[in-house]
Amino acid sequence: MNEKQMAGEKAAEFIEDGMILGLGTGSTVYYMLQELGKRVQGGLNIHGVSTSKATTNLAKSLNIPLCSINDIDGIDLTIDGADEVDGELNGIKGGGGALLYEKVVASMSSKVIWIVDSAKRVDSLGRFPLPVEVLPFGSRYLFRIFEKEGLQPAFRKKGEALFITDSGHTIIDLKVPRMEDPQKTASWLDGLTGVIEHGLFLNMADLLIVGEPEGPTVVHRK
Numbered sequence: 705m706n707e708k709q710m711a712g713e714k715a716a717e718f719i720e721d722g723m724i725l726g727l728g729t730g731s732t733v734y735y736m737l738q739e740l741g742k743r744v745q746g747g748l749n750i751h752g753v754s755t756s757k758a759t760t761n762l763a764k765s766l767n768i769p770l771c772s773i774n775d776i777d778g779i780d781l782t783i784d785g786a787d788e789v790d791g792e793l794n795g796i797k798g799g800g801g802a803l804l805y806e807k808v809v810a811s812m813s814s815k816v817i818w819i820v821d822s823a824k825r826v827d828s829l830g831r832f833p834l835p836v837e838v839l840p841f842g843s844r845y846l847f848r849i850f851e852k853e854g855l856q857p858a859f860r861k862k863g864e865a866l867f868i869t870d871s872g873h874t875i876i877d878l879k880v881p882r883m884e885d886p887q888k889t890a891s892w893l894d895g896l897t898g899v900i901e902h903g904l905f906l907n908m909a910d911l912l913i914v915g916e917p918e919g920p921t922v923v924h925r926k
């Protein structure tokens with residue numbers, strides 16, 4: 705079994721009957737959804753809140769019941785992937801472009817579990833390019849600011865065209881190697897007009913499940 709599958713299937717064990725579940729996005733979440741689909745078929749009663757069009761389509765194909773985020777007051781548990789995770793369970797997300805909805809769903813959740821393969825664990829964040837979701841209007845100006853800061857910005861592309869998120873924004877990926885103070889970087893980005901959201905997810909994950917050659921490891925936030 706591959707590491708992503710191992711982590712995804714282990715996370716499904718944390719799902720209980722009656723839960724409102726945040727459903728993350730990506731190739732690791734794919735495996736969790738397969739497992740969840742089987743349990744729903746077996747009688748498990750849950751409602752999912754999707755974080756992307758891709759997850760909505762997959763959940764529907766597996767007959768996983770979905771509800772609208774604006775019809776609920778909170779989410780019991782969210783299971784999502786991550787692009788890299790440090791020892792404090794801070795991470796970078798958004799490699800698939802779903803960071804905005806993922807962060808909204810995570811912030812409404814009583815518990816957040818991330819599922820990753822072992823290659824995603826890092827000592828300090830910054831190896832993975834940091835996605836910044838921006839308003840297309842004025843995005844060139846933001847691009848210049850990032851350039852001046854030496855962050856090697858790149859507009860994310862889909863083929864020849866700009867990548868457009870589910871909420872109609874564009875993404876600028878930044879290189880922030882050896883990020884010394886992720887909170888400082890996050891606060892700086894939060895303060896820039898035109899930045900809709902960024903992929904630094906700090907103090908959000910409660911549990912990390914890592915697929916490893918000898919089996920899944922469960923890591924709790926300190």
Ligand SMILES: O=C[C@H](O)[C@H](O)[C@H](O)COP(=O)(O)O
Nearest residue numbers: 730731732785798800801802
């Ligand atoms: O925008 C995408 C999400 O943040 C994903 O959860 C993240 O990119 C990890 O995806 P994967 O499990 O495919 O590596």
